[in-house]
Amino acid sequence: MQVIHTDKAPAAVGPYSQAIKAGNTLYLSGQIAINPAEGKIVATTIEEQAEQCCRNIEAVLKEAGTDMSKVVKTTCFLAEIADFKAFNEVYAKHFISKPARSCVAVKDLPAGALCEIEAIVVTE
Numbered sequence: 513m514q515v516i517h518t519d520k521a522p523a524a525v526g527p528y529s530q531a532i533k534a535g536n537t538l539y540l541s542g543q544i545a546i547n548p549a550e551g552k553i554v555a556t557t558i559e560e561q562a563e564q565c566c567r568n569i570e571a572v573l574k575e576a577g578t579d580m581s582k583v584v585k586t587t588c589f590l591a592e593i594a595d596f597k598a599f600n601e602v603y604a605k606h607f608i609s610k611p612a613r614s615c616v617a618v619k620d621l622p623a624g625a626l627c628e629i630e631a632i633v634v635t636e
């Protein structure tokens with residue numbers, strides 16, 4: 513088991529790692545729209561927050577030596593299901609390979625985030 517950490521993605525806001533590699537599978541913790549340089553959520557709209565989540569995921573994947581094309585499954589959490597369409601438009605620009613996905617609306621997300629994305633990657 514290998515812990516993945518990069519300063520180019522936000523530090524965890526709780527007791528978890530940014531990602532854990534176990535065998536040829538990489539499990540990414542959920543990313544909310546924390547800007548790693550600021551250490552807080554700066555983005556205000558769902559589009560901006562979705563973009564920051566994707567950038568954070570890309571940074572963790574890069575640290576692990578992989579990329580978005582290897583993501584096999586994501587789980588997406590929205591604070592408002594009304595954001596589904598706008599969220600999808602940003603998400604689709606990053607997850608071009610269309611991994612399997614579940615997307616649900618939840619009551620609240622950490623730090624008042626509007627969205628959170630977690631991902632599973634199978635490496636070679």
Ligand SMILES: CC(=[NH2+])C(=O)[O-]
Nearest residue numbers: 526541542543544622
């Ligand atoms: C943001 C997140 N991944 C957590 O578990 O709080």
